[in-house]
Amino acid sequence: MTETRFEPSQADGRWQRAWTDARSFEADSGSTKPKIYVLEMFPYPSGRIHIGHVRNYTMGDVLARYKRMTGHEVLHPMGWDAFGMPAENAAIEKGVHPGAWTYDNIANMKAQLQRLGFALDWSRELATCDPAYYGHEQALFIDLYQAGLVYRKESAVNWDPVDQTVLANEQVIDGRGWRSNALVEKRKLNQWFLKITDFAQDLLDGLGTLDGWPEKVRLMQENWIGKSQGLQFSFNLTNGETLDVYTTRPDTIFGASFVAVAPDHPLAQAIAANNCEAARFIEQCRAGGTTAAELETAEKLGFDTCIAAVHPLDPQRRLPVYIANFVLMDYGTGAIMAVPGHDQRDFDFATKYDLPIIRVVASSADAADAPLTEAEAGDGVLVNSAILNGMSVADAKAAVIGRAESEGWGEGKTVWRLRDWGVSRQRYWGTPIPFIHCDACGVVPVPKDQLPVVLPEDVDMSVPGNPLVRHPTWKHTQCPSCSAEATRETDTLDTFINSSWYFLRFASQPTDKPFDTAEIAQWMPVAQYIGGIEHAILHLLYARFWTRALAHIGALEVKEPFASLFTQGMVTHETYEQKNPDNGQPVYFTPDEVSRSGEGAVRIADGSAITIGPVVKMSKSKKNVVDPDAIVDRFGADAVRWFMLSDSPPERDLPWSAAGIEGCARFVQRLWRLFAQYDAAATGEDKSLARKMHQTIAAVAGDVEALSFNKAVARIYELTSAVDKAAASADRSAAIRAILLLIAPMMPHLAEEAWERIGGEGLIADAAWPAVDPALLVDDEVTIAVQVKGKLRDTLTVAKGLPSAELEALALASEKVQRAIDGAEVRKVIVVPDRLVNIVA
RNA sequence: GCGGGCGUGGCGGAAUGGUAGACGCCGGAGACUUAAAAUCUUCUGAGUUAUGCUCGUGCGGGUUCGAGUCCCGCCGCCCGCACCA
Numbered sequence A: 001m002t003e004t005r006f007e008p009s010q011a012d013g014r015w016q017r018a019w020t021d022a023r024s025f026e027a028d029s030g031s032t033k034p035k036i037y038v039l040e041m042f043p044y045p046s047g048r049i050h051i052g053h054v055r056n057y058t059m060g061d062v063l064a065r066y067k068r069m070t071g072h073e074v075l076h077p078m079g080w081d082a083f084g085m086p087a088e089n090a091a092i093e094k095g096v097h098p099g100a101w102t103y104d105n106i107a108n109m110k111a112q113l114q115r116l117g118f119a120l121d122w123s124r125e126l127a128t129c130d131p132a133y134y135g136h137e138q139a140l141f142i143d144l145y146q147a148g149l150v151y152r153k154e155s156a157v158n159w160d161p162v163d164q165t166v167l168a169n170e171q172v173i174d175g176r177g178w179r180s181n182a183l184v185e186k187r188k189l190n191q192w193f194l195k196i197t198d199f200a201q202d203l204l205d206g207l208g209t210l211d212g213w214p215e216k217v218r219l220m221q222e223n224w225i226g227k228s229q230g231l232q233f234s235f236n237l238t239n240g241e242t243l244d245v246y247t248t249r250p251d252t253i254f255g256a257s258f259v260a261v262a263p264d265h266p267l268a269q270a271i272a273a274n275n276c277e278a279a280r281f282i283e284q285c286r287a288g289g290t291t292a293a294e295l296e297t298a299e300k301l302g303f304d305t306c307i308a309a310v311h312p313l314d315p316q317r318r319l320p321v322y323i324a325n326f327v328l329m330d331y332g333t334g335a336i337m338a339v340p341g342h343d344q345r346d347f348d349f350a351t352k353y354d355l356p357i358i359r360v361v362a363s364s365a366d367a368a369d370a371p372l373t374e375a376e377a378g379d380g381v382l383v384n385s386a387i388l389n390g391m392s393v394a395d396a397k398a399a400v401i402g403r404a405e406s407e408g409w410g411e412g413k414t415v416w417r418l419r420d421w422g423v424s425r426q427r428y429w430g431t432p433i434p435f436i437h438c439d440a441c442g443v444v445p446v447p448k449d450q451l452p453v454v455l456p457e458d459v460d461m462s463v464p465g466n467p468l469v470r471h472p473t474w475k476h477t478q479c480p481s482c483s484a485e486a487t488r489e490t491d492t493l494d495t496f497i498n499s500s501w502y503f504l505r506f507a508s509q510p511t512d513k514p515f516d517t518a519e520i521a522q523w524m525p526v527a528q529y530i531g532g533i534e535h536a537i538l539h540l541l542y543a544r545f546w547t548r549a550l551a552h553i554g555a556l557e558v559k560e561p562f563a564s565l566f567t568q569g570m571v572t573h574e575t576y577e578q579k580n581p582d583n584g585q586p587v588y589f590t591p592d593e594v595s596r597s598g599e600g601a602v603r604i605a606d607g608s609a610i611t612i613g614p615v616v617k618m619s620k621s622k623k624n625v626v627d628p629d630a631i632v633d634r635f636g637a638d639a640v641r642w643f644m645l646s647d648s649p650p651e652r653d654l655p656w657s658a659a660g661i662e663g664c665a666r667f668v669q670r671l672w673r674l675f676a677q678y679d680a681a682a683t684g685e686d687k688s689l690a691r692k693m694h695q696t697i698a699a700v701a702g703d704v705e706a707l708s709f710n711k712a713v714a715r716i717y718e719l720t721s722a723v724d725k726a727a728a729s730a731d732r733s734a735a736i737r738a739i740l741l742l743i744a745p746m747m748p749h750l751a752e753e754a755w756e757r758i759g760g761e762g763l764i765a766d767a768a769w770p771a772v773d774p775a776l777l778v779d780d781e782v783t784i785a786v787q788v789k790g791k792l793r794d795t796l797t798v799a800k801g802l803p804s805a806e807l808e809a810l811a812l813a814s815e816k817v818q819r820a821i822d823g824a825e826v827r828k829v830i831v832v833p834d835r836l837v838n839i840v841a
Numbered sequence B: 001g002c003g004g005g006c007g008u009g010g011c012g013g014a015a016u017g018g019u020a021g022a023c024g025c026c027g028g029a030g031a032c033u034u035a036a037a038a039u040c041u042u043c044u045g046a047g048u049u050a051u052g053c054u055c056g057u058g059c060g061g062g063u064u065c066g067a068g069u070c071c072c073g074c075c076g077c078c079c080g081c082a083c084c085a
Helices: A008-022 A051-069 A085-094 A098-115 A131-146 A196-207 A215-225 A250-255 A266-273 A276-287 A292-297 A344-353 A393-407 A502-507 A517-523 A538-552 A628-635 A637-645 A658-676 A687-705 A709-725 A730-743 A748-757 A804-813 A815-821
Strands: A035-040 A073-075 A150-160 A165-167 A185-194 A227-237 A242-247 A258-261 A302-310 A318-324 A335-338 A410-416 A435-438 A442-445 A476-478 A485-488 A528-532 A565-568 A571-579 A586-589 A594-597 A600-603 A611-617 A781-788 A791-799 A828-832 A836-840
Touching: A008 A098, A008 A628, A008 A637, A008 A748, A035 A051, A035 A502, A035 A517, A051 A073, A051 A528, A051 A565, A051 A571, A051 A628, A051 A637, A051 A687, A085 A098, A098 A628, A131 A150, A131 A442, A131 A502, A196 A215, A196 A227, A196 A538, A215 A538, A227 A250, A227 A393, A242 A250, A242 A258, A242 A335, A250 A393, A258 A344, A266 A276, A266 A302, A266 A318, A276 A302, A276 A318, A302 A344, A318 A344, A335 A344, A393 A410, A502 A517, A502 A538, A628 A637, A628 A658, A637 A658, A637 A709, A637 A748, A658 A709, A658 A730, A658 A748, A687 A709, A687 A730, A709 A730, A730 A748, A781 A804, A781 A815, A791 A804, A791 A815, A804 A815, A804 A828, A804 A836
Parallel strands: A035 A073, A035 A528, A258 A318, A528 A565, A781 A836
Antiparallel strands: A150 A165, A150 A185, A227 A242, A227 A302, A227 A410, A258 A335, A302 A318, A435 A442, A435 A485, A476 A485, A571 A586, A571 A611, A594 A600, A781 A791, A828 A836
16 A cells, blocks of 8 residues: 555546446345345436435445445345426426436436445336336236225316416416416316225324334324314204214313304305305405415404304204304314314404303313413313213213214214325326226226336427327227227326335336235335435325235235334535625525635635525525535545535434535545555554454444444544554554444445455455454443532542442542542442442532 | 424534533644645633633523433424314
8 A cells, every 4th residue: 555645536436346347236135144125215317416315325325335244135226216297397398308308317317326336236226217117016006906995086186277287286386387377277187096095094003113213204194194083963053954063072062152164165155155245255265375384373264154053962052153264174074163262273263253262171170160361172170061060071072972972963983184195197207097998898907918008209298288198199099898999098197106116126126027025025124214304294104005005915015114214314505695786686606606715705706705694405596505426526435425424413404514525535535544554464462442443343333223323433533543543553453454344334435445455355345344342342441530519520540340439438538529528528429330429518 | 373303612513310512624833844735743612810710501490419411481493284173
């Protein structure tokens, strides 16, 4: 090792080729080693990878490489979530075919990923837009149809009358199409649905078994599934009709002081038909915002219908019926009994419209008349509730439901927020839904031997509307049952279906079927799944459902696809801006355009002052981005990888900084110089360095297993400094070799290069993780804190395991301690062996 | 509004109820050099009458021999959301 600098520009490519040539990272399903599946969420091929991908994939890579070193057969694949709207947008804007655009992007991004040296099994690469992938998806979809998990029903979509297309919610801006600016209409279409609600309870129960998932994600899914148990019952109205309401608090029924229906409720609509004031009110409700935060802070508003409802347990009582802006049509029956005393929204409404607020739950029977200044949702005993008085909330719930059922005016009911999954998309760039519409036979699945139903290549994206509908020949076919003229389904599948089983196809990819059940069992479930929190609900819930659905039809033996989930933080960067003198709007500059010095920054082009803005998520609009290729060119893959792992805990945001990456590049060189000092022939002991080495190996292993990469990095720095300071010895050489192995998963190119030079056998990628001698994990000397009344006054270095009495004597003998005691009487001495002595005087 | 999370030096962050600030970045001083870069050494929470002492983990209480850590009440920031009856 004579070169004084490590040259990533030469080493990176050389070792990447060596790994490819040796097929180092191709997973063997037949291996007898313990198997482990490490997976990061596959990217959408947008064109360029961004630094967030680099962070995500670096984390997975370190774990995958580490697991290989600890004797596992590792499956660590990569592919492309390649269907979706951006390709169609590009096609419309640039006149390229969505497929051509997508495959170009894949080629670029693959090259970018390969430059980072990720230990990926590229032999299993897949793209969801490949008929070899989506054909199997069509087969699975038909299987689920035959199992009764797929059905069609009418459902509303956002229709853009100018672009003749259905819009996603995000494409509707202030009620208008994002591209056409036309007013969006609600249109009812016959669409395909998956029965995810059949699995609601199972999906909920499964969350309890996912110990390896963040509590936050489990909670988000639980709320999304939204199970509630309550009473659905019917009010008799004074106009002769009845009104169904749902409540989760039947116990508070005697506290009901009004009834409210959603603006979209049929009753409200009927009233509005001959009452323009009501119609105006409903219109006003629709004009308001629809997000939770907007509605929560919006004032509670109502319209008195002048209809009254008869209280089912107190027929003399009449409750006014309101149309209210805070009642949702989509949940329950779209109508509620309102209990102001025990629901804050009802309380706010009652206060505004001067309706009675009745306490029916109190801390004790004596507190029945305690005034309510806000709604009280807590537990207690029933008061002011006739037959229910004195009961607990739980008993009263059961009593009311029992009575409603026996008297026939209501029934206990479980209501779910979760709704069936609408999977129809009226778009070209997606998986064709493999069904045929026949006038005589109805909806008929495409026979499996005719799969895949392939998208036509010759489409014109410049004309509005779905090209599959207007293609001259594609949709025309024969009915598989009766051979009559028939048409293909022109809807394509939601891309969330593509990502609901790609991990299965990675694990097993026969040509004649979606996957091999036995081979899947070798790898599934995914041991560690890593991705962004933005997928906490939809992707992860759909994948859990799809896996269950396949298990339900016997195609799989696992129900939960991802045993452990990790959601990493974003990569952030400060912003650089100037005010536009004309309109005062900020103008952003990229880090390349700005020279940062000390406190301030200037624009390189003209030397003008730049305002340094907040550190926020990297985004194109704020121009606070760094290009992975550019930084790999400049610093090498290993420095970039090291930066991704350093400092910030992986679940938190990582602030990118030029100084930070430069520091990492310096550390790469420092290690290079250290490795050059490796001397296999060195002799002599360095017991304390040997201890430090074994402790570090054990700690780094634990940190990597826990994905606490920032801690592992800190420990490697510590050991490096200790080795730097140590004199030559056999132990020092061993420690240098250990550092090399510890950094191998993190800085694999540097590690290979140095491994070769010190005469390591084979590739370090195939080397074993260094062994730990348990005897050397503990020190024989410990430093004891000596406190007086809880304040540190001295420290003592003593032999480990010194008895308490001796520790106490040593502590009391300390001059500093005596000065702190200052002659006071020692009342108590707390001794924690090998830790501290606390003298209470 | 509800749910969840987080508040520790100039910055990112360490810390099984037991020596707060590990490790890194920034910054200061010095060595090497004709010089610079690189590298190395060293200092770096605040205050102070400096071998010491006092204060210090968002704020106010509490439990404890001992609290960044546990409990109660606030404040602020971030994320999620579906007024879910």
